[in-house]
Amino acid sequence: MSVSRQNKNCVKDVNPQSENWILIARVIRLWFVSDFKKTKFPFSMEMVIQDKDGDRIHVSVRRTLIYKFQNDIFEDKVYSFNFFSVSTNSGSYRTTCHQYKINFQFGTKVTSIDVIGILTGVGTQRELNRSGSTTKLNAISIEADGMIESMDSPTQGLSQLCDSGKQNVEDEFITFIHRNTIQGPKDCKEESTFVILATIKHIVADDDWWYTACLCGKVVYPDSKMFFCEKYNKHVIKVQQRYKLKLRVIDETDSTTFVLFDRDATTLINKSCAELFESHDKLIRMQKCTIATSTQHYNTL
Structure with missing residues (x-):
């Protein structure tokens, strides 16, 4: 053409x-x-x-x-x-x-x-x-x-x-x-967006790494044997687990803690929060089954 x-x-x-x-x-x-x-x-x-x-x-x-x-x-x-x-x-x-x-x-x-x-x-x-x-x-x-x-x-x-x-x-x-350093946001006096290249040192393990959310993605609270969603202003039954990871990161200027929410955390871990919970539950069930089997074997001796 x-x-x-x-x-x-x-x-x-x-x-x-x-x-x-x-x-x-x-x-x-x-x-x-x-x-x-x-x-x-x-x-x-x-x-x-x-x-x-x-x-x-x-x-x-x-x-x-x-x-x-x-x-x-x-x-x-x-x-x-x-x-x-x-x-x-x-x-x-x-x-x-x-x-x-x-x-x-x-x-x-x-x-x-x-x-x-x-x-x-x-x-x-x-x-x-x-x-x-x-x-x-x-x-x-x-x-x-x-x-x-x-x-x-x-x-x-x-x-x-x-x-x-x-x-x-x-x-x-x-x-x-345009990239910034960790020190950049600390010196900022107003709301802004920063792109920072830093190294993840570790995941902060001494804190909640997940939360219960409505299907809309917003956090829900237990109430009346159900969950209450503030966005919809009503009780909901269907909920899901979502990530809220705290990462300790460092660069040449400083160190800080970043919060990584569900979509980005799923990309990083390559597994959804629900899938991780399911894997954890299967592991616990297998461990309990192994303990129960070992106990029965001991009692027969």
Whole structure:
């Protein structure tokens, strides 16, 4: 599919003043955000796209539009995007440094681009060291629908499109998110959000590590042989155990205690709180059975 060069725009120029943008970019990340209230369908589909200049922008597809695009867009593929809206890239966690983000609409058009064109430049051979192995490569410049235009540095455009698209997720997080130290929150005088890289020393064991919650996720209290949920302002019968782990963490500036709640704790332990309780109960039953069997054997002697 060919898109005329004079009609395409650059990611860095995208802003809310227009909805007539035409972008040609590679999808370097694509994921679905889960809806914890409705597990059957995801809450949204999210992407990060990158153009030939290496500029990136976040793309969001709301729940009701996922079905229109999820079977036509894939990671590491190049597409043209047009007829979308643009809004401010706000929030505590941002995947790109771009001031704005793209929101798909019902009429958004996404067209696959085959990046095959004319060889217009050959770079110098270099070696790439990854995971202890060395790979020799030679970068080339290909002219294809304007995807790579710079002849001053033939390797730049190609490397932006082909090499950088598969960057490690942890590397991207560290690259784009401003990190703070443990001392940072202690010096803060107002409510704020911090991203801290620290080492977990141990789990604080001398405290409650779980709590009983309503299915809505809020804590409940025993009352009248049932449980009372303040959110719903009524008694409930169905409850669940949820994590509330206290972690002792340390970095080069200080140490402190962080509280890890159910979703993040489940990811860390790779087991839900209910599953951990079930495993613990099975272990206790096995120990009791072993003790009872040993007692009977002793009495028969």
